[in-house]
Amino acid sequence: MQKFTTLTGIAAPMPLVNIDTDMIIPKQFLKTIQRSGLGKNLFDEMRYDANGAEIPDFVLNQPAWREAQIIVAGDNFGCGSSREHAPWALLDFGIRCVISTSFADIFFNNCFKNGILPVVLPQDAVDALMEDARNGANARLTVDLEAQTVTGADGTAYAFDIDPHRKHCLLNGLDDIGLTMEKSAVIDDYEARMAQARPWV
Template identity: 55%
Template sequence: MEAFKTLTGIVAPVDRVNVDTDAIIPKQFLKRIERSGFGQFLFYEWRFDEAGNINPAFEPNKPRYQGASILISRANFGCGSSREHAPWAILDYGFKCVIAPSFADIFYNNCFKNGILPIKLSEEQVEELFQRTAEHEGYELTVSLEDKIITDNHGLHIAFDLDEHRRQFLLQGLDDIGLTLQHEDKISAYEAERAAQV
């Protein structure tokens, strides 16, 4: 998993509450057996019309948001089913950070396991980000996980809080497997000892 330290990127808005995992990645696209390739289906029923054409009314489809790596949304983001495909789709599309007032617990945990930084801010702070995103074309934020600070080029300075254990996982690029492999020498020694006893 790639380490997350500092990210500077364009911000894309999804101005909706209760964005559930079926909206993030609809169930008909869950047949793939690998983690990659889900980005093309992100927000599928909002990004495309019934004929499969780009829906210009869906805000992130606008040219000014192309290449965005930071997603902002409203409360209870990632609610619904526990599918891990939701963070896979978000990351595969190019988003490395999601900012919202609150997240569904399972989705929030799955973000950390997949190298995505979910940041909880107050409703007022998120509203300010929406306003700044609308006001400035190509609006960018810089997110420093090392300092737990969000800044922009227009005077914004927001501190955010994060569990230190999870912060270190992202800073070091460790998922559950990576954490286990830190003890590979001890695991190998234990297995060798057990094999010798058989």
């Protein structure tokens, strides 16, 4: 998993509330178990019309936000069904951080397991960052995981809380497999002892 330390990038404003996982990645794209390739279908029904042409008004289709790495969203982002394809699609598009006042629990947990930082901030802070995001490439946000701050275009820093274990995992690029492999020496020692104690197993 890719480490998350400090990210300075374009933020896309998505003020809609209750953006659910079916909006993030519609159900017809859930057949794959590959984590790559889903970025082109991120927000598919909002990005494309029935003929597959881009909808010009959608934020990620506009020149200022095509390279967005951050989303500033309305309340309750990631609600709906518990599909891990939602963070896969965000990550494959290039989104590394989503900022909102609240997230659905399962989506929130899945973000951390896939190298995306979900940041919870008070409404006034989200409103200020949403205004920054509306300026597109002219106003980049900086997300500093070590310092636990999001800094707006005017230099105002907003502090956020994060579980220390999740912070450690993101800073070091550790998913569940990576965490297990940190204990490889202990696992190898156990297997060696078991091989001696129970050679018939």
